[in-house]
Amino acid sequence: MAGSDLYTGSLDLLILKATSWGPAHGYAIGRWIRTSTREVLTVQEGALYPALHRLERKGFLEEEWGLTETNREAKFYKLTRAGRRHLQDELVRWRRYARMMTSALTAARP
Amino acid sequence: MKKTFHLSPGDEGASEDVRREIELHLELRAREFEAQGMSPEAARKAAADAFGDRGAIEAEVRHLRDDTVRTRGRREWVQELIQDARVALRGLRRTPGFTAVALLTLALGIGANSALFSVLRSVLLRPLPYPGSEELVQVWSDHRARGREQPEWLTPPDFVDWRDGNRTFAAMAAYQGWGPDFTGAGEPEALGGVAVSGNYFLVLGVGPALGRLLTMADDDAGSEPVVVLSDAVWRRRFGADPNILGKQLNLNGEPWTVVGVLPSGFQPPLQVAPELYRALRRPATSGCQRGCYVLRVIGRMRPGVTLEQAHADLSGVAARLAREYPATNARTGVWLVPLHEQITGPTREPLLALGAAVGFVLLIACVNLANLLLVRGAGRARELGVRAALGAGRGRLIRQLLTESTLLALVGGGLGLGLGIVGSSVLSSLVPVGVRRIQGIQVDGAVVGFTALLTVLSGALFGLLPALQTARSDLMSALKSGGRGAGNAGGRLRSGLVVVELAFAVVLLVGAGLLLRSFLLMQQVNLGYRSSGVAFVGIGLPRVRYPDGDRTLQAVDAVLTRLKGNPAIRSVEITDLPPLSQGDQDISAIPVGEPRRSDRPEGIWYRSVTPGYLSQMQMRLVAGRQFTPEDRRGSVEVGIINEEAARRFWPGKDPLGRVLAQGEDSGATRITIVGVVASARHDGPRQPYKVELFVPFAQAPSRGPNFVLEPARDLESAVSALRQALAEVDPLVPIASTDRIDDQVGTALALPRLYALLIGIFATAALLLAVLGVYGVMAYAVAQRQREIGVRLALGAAPSGIRRLVLSQAGKLALLGTGIGLLSALGVGKLIGSLLFGVSPVDTVTFIAVPLLLGGMAILASWLPARRAMRVDPLVAIREE
Numbered sequence: 001m002a003g004s005d006l007y008t009g010s011l012d013l014l015i016l017k018a019t020s021w022g023p024a025h026g027y028a029i030g031r032w033i034r035t036s037t038r039e040v041l042t043v044q045e046g047a048l049y050p051a052l053h054r055l056e057r058k059g060f061l062e063e064e065w066g067l068t069e070t071n072r073e074a075k076f077y078k079l080t081r082a083g084r085r086h087l088q089d090e091l092v093r094w095r096r097y098a099r100m101m102t103s104a105l106t107a108a109r110p
Numbered sequence: 111m112k113k114t115f116h117l118s119p120g121d122e123g124a125s126e127d128v129r130r131e132i133e134l135h136l137e138l139r140a141r142e143f144e145a146q147g148m149s150p151e152a153a154r155k156a157a158a159d160a161f162g163d164r165g166a167i168e169a170e171v172r173h174l175r176d177d178t179v180r181t182r183g184r185r186e187w188v189q190e191l192i193q194d195a196r197v198a199l200r201g202l203r204r205t206p207g208f209t210a211v212a213l214l215t216l217a218l219g220i221g222a223n224s225a226l227f228s229v230l231r232s233v234l235l236r237p238l239p240y241p242g243s244e245e246l247v248q249v250w251s252d253h254r255a256r257g258r259e260q261p262e263w264l265t266p267p268d269f270v271d272w273r274d275g276n277r278t279f280a281a282m283a284a285y286q287g288w289g290p291d292f293t294g295a296g297e298p299e300a301l302g303g304v305a306v307s308g309n310y311f312l313v314l315g316v317g318p319a320l321g322r323l324l325t326m327a328d329d330d331a332g333s334e335p336v337v338v339l340s341d342a343v344w345r346r347r348f349g350a351d352p353n354i355l356g357k358q359l360n361l362n363g364e365p366w367t368v369v370g371v372l373p374s375g376f377q378p379p380l381q382v383a384p385e386l387y388r389a390l391r392r393p394a395t396s397g398c399q400r401g402c403y404v405l406r407v408i409g410r411m412r413p414g415v416t417l418e419q420a421h422a423d424l425s426g427v428a429a430r431l432a433r434e435y436p437a438t439n440a441r442t443g444v445w446l447v448p449l450h451e452q453i454t455g456p457t458r459e460p461l462l463a464l465g466a467a468v469g470f471v472l473l474i475a476c477v478n479l480a481n482l483l484l485v486r487g488a489g490r491a492r493e494l495g496v497r498a499a500l501g502a503g504r505g506r507l508i509r510q511l512l513t514e515s516t517l518l519a520l521v522g523g524g525l526g527l528g529l530g531i532v533g534s535s536v537l538s539s540l541v542p543v544g545v546r547r548i549q550g551i552q553v554d555g556a557v558v559g560f561t562a563l564l565t566v567l568s569g570a571l572f573g574l575l576p577a578l579q580t581a582r583s584d585l586m587s588a589l590k591s592g593g594r595g596a597g598n599a600g601g602r603l604r605s606g607l608v609v610v611e612l613a614f615a616v617v618l619l620v621g622a623g624l625l626l627r628s629f630l631l632m633q634q635v636n637l638g639y640r641s642s643g644v645a646f647v648g649i650g651l652p653r654v655r656y657p658d659g660d661r662t663l664q665a666v667d668a669v670l671t672r673l674k675g676n677p678a679i680r681s682v683e684i685t686d687l688p689p690l691s692q693g694d695q696d697i698s699a700i701p702v703g704e705p706r707r708s709d710r711p712e713g714i715w716y717r718s719v720t721p722g723y724l725s726q727m728q729m730r731l732v733a734g735r736q737f738t739p740e741d742r743r744g745s746v747e748v749g750i751i752n753e754e755a756a757r758r759f760w761p762g763k764d765p766l767g768r769v770l771a772q773g774e775d776s777g778a779t780r781i782t783i784v785g786v787v788a789s790a791r792h793d794g795p796r797q798p799y800k801v802e803l804f805v806p807f808a809q810a811p812s813r814g815p816n817f818v819l820e821p822a823r824d825l826e827s828a829v830s831a832l833r834q835a836l837a838e839v840d841p842l843v844p845i846a847s848t849d850r851i852d853d854q855v856g857t858a859l860a861l862p863r864l865y866a867l868l869i870g871i872f873a874t875a876a877l878l879l880a881v882l883g884v885y886g887v888m889a890y891a892v893a894q895r896q897r898e899i900g901v902r903l904a905l906g907a908a909p910s911g912i913r914r915l916v917l918s919q920a921g922k923l924a925l926l927g928t929g930i931g932l933l934s935a936l937g938v939g940k941l942i943g944s945l946l947f948g949v950s951p952v953d954t955v956t957f958i959a960v961p962l963l964l965g966g967m968a969i970l971a972s973w974l975p976a977r978r979a980m981r982v983d984p985l986v987a988i989r990e991e
Contacts, residue, residue, distance in 0.1 A: 030135070044162035045135070046161040049128075049135075049167055050167060
């Protein structure tokens, strides 16, 4: 993904996580990613949308039109059952990966 | 959160959605920057900067979105299909009776069709297994101008003239039978061979598997005697010896060198596959001259030449020969038959007739299923109404109904294919062995494809009409009226379908009736000779050791003398040509001293027999005497003719003592008639009487005699007694054939019996289906009109009147269907004309019996519904609404 220093697949994971509490529209998902990663990751914000649609095509998200808090019509993304399963699997993998990387990178000199 | 539905956005909507989504993002993001203290202008710019290349992103998302919509459409379609299939399956399982009947009907209908198609395709549709086979024709002499209805072979000189005088044939090959005795290596054996002109294999386009085949050089009179083996005999008799080439075989006491072996796949266009081939080696000027018809001829027309052009060309040659040799070639024409037709011709009509019959059965089955589905659909009007009210579109409902019928068709078609594969081998027996061997009947991709097509067509045929009808009927009113049905239009449609069904059934029944009556008549035909209890054992005496009649007679007499008094044999006689043996032989015959008449036959079919033969065969002598041992070589040549010959040669006169001459000149053999025997059908029950002559075997001995054995106990011991006697007389002569007359008669009747049986089965199926259809429609009509009937009864109508009402409605359908069917059946006779025997295509018995049978069955089928109508309780019927 252009202009991203995210590890491969982590944007997808973040999006799925962002929708795991309930349907959310694109801007809200982007804002959550920005704040929850403390704006450390410099993402081109527009890159979010192709990712959203890709996840939708994979069947992990489905669209739903609804109204925002300010009563604007907006497209909401809802995590599907398949998406939730995928998120759980990916979380397990991510934890294992992070643990391994951490232990490897913080290891003392042998 | 309020939700709105966006159902299947189109392209326009999709890109608009994407634009709106991004717009919203930028706007909300700008507001965020504003909240941090930026000016609205700067905030908008910051938001846009943070977003990135909007144009590219929008395009990418749009692309992704289109994709998503497409896949989702497909997925939904599949999901709906699965859902429909599930619903259909549930529905079918809920009505196991209906499902079983439908599947069985379809499986039988489709199975019969695919089985018959496998035979039809192999035999009639596929070209012969020779390269450029459409250029091959069988060439015959045409003697119809002489009153001979069958095609005649060619004479050797005519063959040479036709071959060399034409401009339309690339090549012409001749062949004739050859039955050499193979000795010198184990048990002597009579092999089946054929003598062919050197270009025979070239004309058929076959090459050798081993060594070489025959060439024109082998045809020269002085060339080396060489033979080519068939793959079968090479394996059977010579153990597939790879060093067979150059070996010498002792055939008829002469050494013949093996020069080649044919490939295993080669099937010559002959009824019986020969085991070995030799060259004709017949110089045009030897022995057999004009008037001596011994050669069979196959020609290969030049590319692009039509049968008519070839015929006109050869006819020119024949006309020239007729002028040059009027004595032998006058009224001799050319008869060309495409080789494919020559081989498969006799099977064509029965196969097409059976094909039409099974087609009709499937049509009837489909009509019946359509009817069943209509009734089912009408019964489900309420259910469908509910679904329509819940938002299912009409198209969706039609799809649902079609899914059900397609499901039925697919399962039925699958079962049908299985049945077809089984049935194909059974139906193969419809085809004579020779044709079956050459054309090779099998179930292949085309048959599977045909079955698939048939399945789809059947599904559409019986599914579409009911689906449209059911979905068209006013579902809302159906809902209101409590599912009382699809209205009058549906009733008319169902009645129409039943009429169609009945008409088809009548056509089939008429066909079956005609064939059945033909078969029964054929069975009752008096052949004119005994049809059981004797067997014909044929031997062939090689020309080398039996060069003349005396030697031949001597040997046959020696065998007969040894068998006299043998306890295994009740009687033994000789004939050179058993009845029903496919062969025939004729000589020219002129009644001496009779005025020339145009309707008089020019020749007579003859058999040479020993004195006791006619009484052994239980042929009735109507005048004169039998042959005696005194009718021998050197004494007056005598003959016994049949009644047909007496009538045709000497109409109104007593033929006894009169003379038949074998030619015009004074030196021709003259035969004095001493007896008249009742006419017999030597070529089978279907053939008309021919003019026939019997001569004493002693005066016309044959090197191919058949011992006619009447066993005292069993045939085996009689044959082994004969074998022993033969070995004592000549250990090198093998027994060539053993045929029981019972089997021969059975074979002659086997095909007609099979045709009658099959058509009978199909017609019975059609009858049952049609009657079932009548029952279904009447039962449903009564159920639908329960209220009306109830009201009528309540108003004082007599129950018997109600019954009459129902029966008359059924009667009307039956009358209409039968009428249409009978009219169509008039054409059936034409289609199966050549299969009929002794009955007219408009046979009165059949044309009266069929409508009576069908009408009776239809009335019977509506009796039950009629009775139910009579017993309708007015109170219950009216209250039910």
